[in-house]
Amino acid sequence: MAYSDKVLDHYNNPRNVGSFDKSDPNVGTGMVGAPECGDVMKLQVKVNPATGVIEDAKFKTFGCGSAIASSSLATEWLRGKTVDEALAIKNTDIVNELSLPPVKIHCSVLAEDAIKAAIDDYKKKTEKVETSVQAQA
């Protein structure tokens, strides 16, 4: 099956590969996987707590070219977005941008799940901090 040029570009030159310290309170980590193909995707966001803007995003994906491209594209899109804007990213946006064929749509779903999981993790962390601050007050 032929990959689109955009998939190939992300696959050959993946953006933002790497990781942040997941114990950093400003970092949200999303880890998702698909049992059929054994893909695992880790996506992290680093949020500016004052503005709620995602300043940086990194990923590492083990999986097919489409899974790597989907998560690479996701990190590009995440940078500069607020946490709420990030949650509005839909897998169909990724499908359209990368021209993914129907059999690879699950890769874009995985990327959307990873974004949601990362934001969710970040939100949980900030809630915890707020509660402990209130408890101290």
Add this chain to the structure above:
Amino acid sequence: MKFYDALGLEPKLALDSDDVKKRFYDRSRQWHPDRFSRASSEEKQRSEEMTAVLNDAFRALRDPVTRAEYFLRESGLELSKDAPPELLEEVFDLNMALEELRGGDESARPQLAAAQERFTGMLGDADASLAEYFTNYDEKPDRAVLDEIHATLNRRRYVSNLVREVEKELNVHSAN
């Protein structure tokens, strides 16, 4: 359930594999198309259909995993493909080690060998749990047990893919 009916079995999860095999052979002989060479065309067709169903039934029911998958589908459960979240962290590390070994870093080998052993053990545990759930459900059909079986099947499928992957890499890059 069609496959159980074909072999004259009650729809139970726990089955004796020797009994399943014997029923399959007996019935296959009984319905063998050679025995219907002089029969009417309807009977011939019936014999071919039965032979096909028996083959499918035996393939599905002889193995506990495929049997449970069939049973769940027939019970109206849609088999989900969610990855077990409690394993993801470990799977990620495992993939990192696989990548290192592929890149020629031999220091990843002991970690992979240990992971292979651990995941193979998990397969054995999953099989033991399945056997236990089968008996429980057969005694007292409870939807919650079917959900447990479903989760165990998902975990088992995921882990068995991993084991295959690790075995392949350890063999391809085996030290001389």
